């Protein structure tokens with residue numbers, strides 16, 4: 168750990184619209200030879216962009232991200248050897264409120280972690296003779312105004328280019344009018360390494376269409392619901408004010424902003440009179456459409472670009488097939504992940520929320536871990552889960568970082584709740600399955616145990632988890648739009664089943680880690696839950712509340728006897744058919760329903776459900792032109808109006824968990840050992856698809872499966888990387904050993 172002795176947390180001594188610039192002039196120590204290394208360490212309450220001698224210290228924005236700041240202020244580290252000069256130079260930071268000092272969440276005033284942005288930074292230069300020079304933030308630094316006159320993550324940013332900041336980060340001469348900084352108390356034990364990936368800009372997207380709405384507004388369509396911001400270039404008389412509002416959808420041919428709730432999502436630019444380029448880096452928006460007003464003359468499409476922004480992650484998994492609707496669904500799932508992996512795995516990226524809801528990622532983690540390499544991203548987030556839980560009696564909260572604890576929510580007790588709190592077990596397990604690193608289990612083993620031990624105190628005398636507050640099968644399409652709590656699935660069934668899965672996975676984790684005593688404890692815990700579940704909820708294969716979710720969970724989690732599992736599978740298929748193959752599950756059941764059908768011999772029903780287009784279904788949003796996964800099955804109603812419910816996002820990844828079935832069953836790629844060191848290749852052609860191609864860059868190399876159905880005769884090409892072996896299983900159950908390399912097989916569909 169670095170030595171912070173002479174380095175302080177500092178903030179501007181003026182308000183400067185909470186977006187101050189701060190800087191110092193560094194005079195390199197002479198006579199020590201050239202620079203052999205230069206490392207910049209920075210943490211902040213708020214967000215920063217760093218500059219060394221006028222150049223950005225890295226490509227990141229929104230650093231150091233959002234962590235459970237009370238215990239984990241992450242220290243961003245970067246190599247700036249190429250940027251430091253041998254003559255005096257400026258080390259400067261542009262600060263913003265971010266999550267720590269900004270308005271978050273909902274309608275609260277925010278500022279829960281800090282009243283103003285504050286930063287602690289240290290530059291260490293090592294010269295060729297071994298001499299070390301340390302420059303740290305302290306009372307001698309200076310602060311001044313930036314061009315940002317307003318900014319909030321939810322509400323947007325205002326920039327006034329008439330404010331002269333030229334040379335602020337490159338010119339060493341004293342800056343007129345700048346003031347000092349105040350030094351703040353900081354317990355440096357809170358400073359921890361920032362191991363996860365940084366938030367960076369990705370591609371730019373050009374407008375696809377610009378037109379005038381019925382009310383006379385200039386609207387722009389970028390063709391894709393995305394997360395980031397709009398960069399614009401403009402030359403206009405000084406003082407021209409241009410305003411951009413953002414929205415995910417149109418309603419009645421105008422911008423549909425109601426789902427944003429109180430988030431204003433509005434950026435305002437005031438021109439300097441020269442050539443201006445505006446890019447708001449202290450806010451982000453979830454949008455496909457924009458409304459531009461104040462533009463001088465006709466809006467030039469070349470002047471606008473949507474900039475996609477999210478955490479840096481490598482794309483590792485791909486799926487494509489002969490059905491364009493399914494390909495669009497898959498693309499929507501990928502974009503849902505992109506937009507919501509913004510330092511924290513969030514529920515949504517656009518309204519006055521954008522929180523690390525634990526249930527959402529519990530549902531989506533296996534899919535996420537296939538599409539992108541999320542080991543670092545989710546591993547980092549789990550450290551926050553661990554920190555929050557350690558300070559809350561073993562409770563894994565609804566959201567991590569837990570901002571909900573800062574204010575009263577009378578109808579939402581601070582207590583463990585199924586699926587959401589189970590994230591403390593399910594997410595590390597998903598990472599382990601995907602990448603095969605036992606250290607990831609070890610890192611979360613305490614969280615897993617804490618969760619189970621706490622929930623044990625909440626169980627009824629019957630041994631069921633059927634008391635207390637539960638979201639359970641949240642957003643079941645059969646619940647009324649304004650009351651998503653009213654899911655059909657019995658809350659006790661859902662909670663006890665989810666807890667059983669957690670106990671089972673924790674017991675397995677304990678075995679893997681060689682923790683025999685703990686393994687026995689959680690095996691017995693799981694066995695008790697299974698017994699209670701069967702005794703109270705299962706009768707001849709029928710499960711209390713008799714709906715898709717309860718069967719999906721009981722089958723997928725191995726809660727039933729073989730005979731009951733068969734009966735439950737048949738009942739699930741029967742319910743699906745009676746429901747016209749439309750979806751009848753919410754957050755809890757959706758990730759598992761197609762797997763449960765497949766496991767009980769109903770692949771045909773699973774395919775029919777996946778391909779169903781009537782609402783509610785996975786493809787219904789595709790028929791409505793969706794380019795991301797929606798929060799509700801019917802976020803947009805068939806008549807093109809927005810669902811009247813209070814929560815209606817068009818970018819929520821949870822229901823995209825169906826891609827796990829697409830990867831494993833259509834594509835046929837399954838890990839036999841965690842991390843895919845051995846694989847089960849078991850594609851099940853169906854649904855009228857004529858081909859499908861799926862691949863995954865595993866830690867051992869690329870596994871790829873392509874099949875083509877030529878009228879009943881299916882040719883399958885399998886590629887396994889060096890060192891990976893496995894088993895091929897045909898749809899009829901016959902198996903064949905697979906070795907590394909490429910092999911072509913034939914099966915009948």
Ligand code: BGC
Pocket residue numbers: 514515520524525526527638641814819
């Ligand atoms: C969020 C969800 C979340 C849920 C739990 C919503 O407001 O957007 O995705 O899991 O609340 O209640």
